Amino acid sequence: MLLWILSRLRLALNGGGFGAYPSANDKDGKEHAMVGKIALGGAVALALTVGTAWAADIVVEQQNKAFTPTSAAAQVGDTLTFTNGDLYTHNMFSGTLGHEFNLGGQSPGEKKSITLTKAGTFEVECQIHPRMHLTVTVK
Numbered sequence: 001m002l003l004w005i006l007s008r009l010r011l012a013l014n015g016g017g018f019g020a021y022p023s024a025n026d027k028d029g030k031e032h033a034m035v036g037k038i039a040l041g042g043a044v045a046l047a048l049t050v051g052t053a054w055a056a057d058i059v060v061e062q063q064n065k066a067f068t069p070t071s072a073a074a075q076v077g078d079t080l081t082f083t084n085g086d087l088y089t090h091n092m093f094s095g096t097l098g099h100e101f102n103l104g105g106q107s108p109g110e111k112k113s114i115t116l117t118k119a120g121t122f123e124v125e126c127q128i129h130p131r132m133h134l135t136v137t138v139k
């Protein structure tokens with residue numbers, strides 16, 4: 001897959017293009033160079049996607065002093081991203097043994113993430129609003 005991308009990319013950069021464009025010596029040379037850059041960008045984006053395909057980003061919203069969803073299932077390597085759709089500051093933490101963290105104050109509109117490095121189940125709470133609870137299960 002990656003070799004195929006690289007071979008197509010080399011073709012594009014060498015002026016071979018994808019067969020539908022004039023040579024780089026034409027008055028359209030600039031446009032042709034642009035095609036090569038777009039091909040390079042696409043190949044890099046695809047390579048990055050392939051490299052990170054196994055890790056998911058799970059988004060947990062904080063709105064009306066509550067987490068949505070209130071439970072999440074994840075795998076080791078996934079990230080958990082918390083948004084703050086409230087007008088108040090939140091402060092997520094976990095006191096579950098072996099999974100402790102404290103993200104500190106999170107202003108309205110701010111996003112914060114953690115990477116899940118360990119299997120297990122832990123509780124996330126807000127230090128400012130004790131009624132907020134989230135259960136995360138990591139496998």
Ligand SMILES: [Cu+2]
Nearest residue numbers: 090126128129
């Ligand atoms: Cu809060």
